[in-house]
Amino acid sequence: MRSGVVLAQVPVTLFTVVMGLCGFTLALRAGEAAAGLTHFLSGAAHMLTLAVFGVVAVAYLAKAVRHPGTVAEEWRHPVSLAFFPAISISLVLFSLVMLDVVPGIAHALFLVAVPAQLVLTLAVVSGWIGSRSFEHGHLTPAWFIPAVGNVIVAIAGVPMGYVEVSWFFAAVGLMFWVVLLTLVMNRLIFHDPLPERLQPTLVILVAPPAVGYLAWVGLVGDVDAFARVLLNLAYLFVLIVAAQVPRLAALSFSLSSWALSFPVAAVTVASFTHAEAVGSGAHAAIGFGLLAVLLAIIAGLLWRTGQALARGVLFGG
Template sequence: MPPTAADSAAAPSGLEHYPITLFATTMGLGGFTLALRAGAESLGLGGWPWQAALALTVAVFVLVAAGYALKALRHPAAVVAEWRHPVRLAFFPTVSISLLIIATAALPLYPAVAEAAWLFGTGLQAVLALAVITGWISARAFQQGHLNPAWFIPAVGNVFVPVAGAQMGYVETSFLFFSAGMIFWMVLLTLVFNRLVFHDPMPARLQPTLVIMIAPPAVASIAWLRMTGEMDAFGHILMSLGFVFAALVAVQVPRILRLPFALSFWALSFPVAALTIASLLHHEATGTGGYLWLGAALLAVLSLLIAGLVGRTLLAMVRGEICKPE
């Protein structure tokens, strides 16, 4: 039976403003989990830190997904409005990417469950990426100011599919998604740089999304290593590009950290996690000691970043700063 006006009135305060961007928290926590797992052997961290982080990631994902499902039931018009929003549209694939990250992290512990989650996440990623890109090139009118690095998210999701998919034996599927992610990354990279250089600065709430530029090449290098089994010249180039973009955005970070907190600050977490994992895997594949120390340093930075984001998000929830109209 569909919800009535009385049911909507009884909904929790602010539920209609429950943002799709909350799924960025599970992407960040999941990336942190994978970074801890990458450092389990390389840095002697052991298994319990990443397993505890995995449990936290799954718990947060379930809570966030349940909240958004309730919003969809009580306020479907609000979900449609987010889908039609020129900026928030790009955040819908954070749902499928979160599932893929959880599946990848859980693979050593629960391979059957991880494969089922990966298959569902891959199918959802295909649907969402196709729908988002179709929305971009359809009859809708997007302005130059709507474009921002968050538009990379659908491409990142496609490139992430092979990270676990290749290990499970889905080689052709992995190359298909990798190819789609790479071509849209290159197209969007050109568009985003054009927007950043020749148009007005992005609003303060979107400034943290600049860090997302690190993610596509960093994740692509991890995916390439999983698909080919070696860190060849192309994989090395991809990882190096991750550091190039890290250098570009690093000079912006002090200014970004002075901005008022918003959920978009979680955009800082997953890219740093991806670069951490790429560094540690590069060390394992090549034995280059410098990347071990670099990965360790990045993991320390990521740990502090996650702790700060979790604390600031909890404080924002207590103050009622999350589920409110913008």
């Protein structure tokens, strides 16, 4: 009985843990390559990500089978709705993590994830512009998640050979990023502050330009002016978020705290990618600095997640 209750409480936001660990693995790989090291640490992170990915996927699938009503409630919720594309994004990211290790499995995951990403994007956008009414308080940086997911498809799709598909998803993601950025900044400036449990989602502001940079460089095969604009916008949002660190550090832990991880991983990978592409030691140094911050964030999140799980309160916030 108790296990059934816990299963019903498993939230869709749990997939942000998978996103964070996938990003962490990719950031470690980029850092190891920049430092000329073997992929020992990223290999260990890969194994951890695989284990967490399996547990989260099985748990939420079991919830969907045994408690479809609670999944429907999450879907109808104006805030958690935006987190559903994290499911397909996790699949896309994991295909990218697996690409150099087991290419066949990576391609299979990608071919499953891309249609799911398209369906979830259309469903979420239809939910936004459909018959339900939203208030300004429902809008958070988490609404960037569907846009970010579409751009991530392009990051994974180009090295797998799906160039035209990648252009489609990159265009969709970048267009929605511009629209949502305007809406989100209006909400943050002119309306009530984010609730405490959603304040970590502020860091998601960093993700769209960072993944946009990676996708664009992959698509055009070069670091052009637009790529530099995207990377520097990512750095701007890093600085904006850094000014909020004292407030963010004082927040109590919840699963939404994992929103801190993937954006930092994305801008870390972007920094190493730019450093290699243009031979910039400064950007390599930025990458290593961000990687150190990411290591601290992941260690803290894993520790606090373990504590919450041990106390049986992980899904209470």
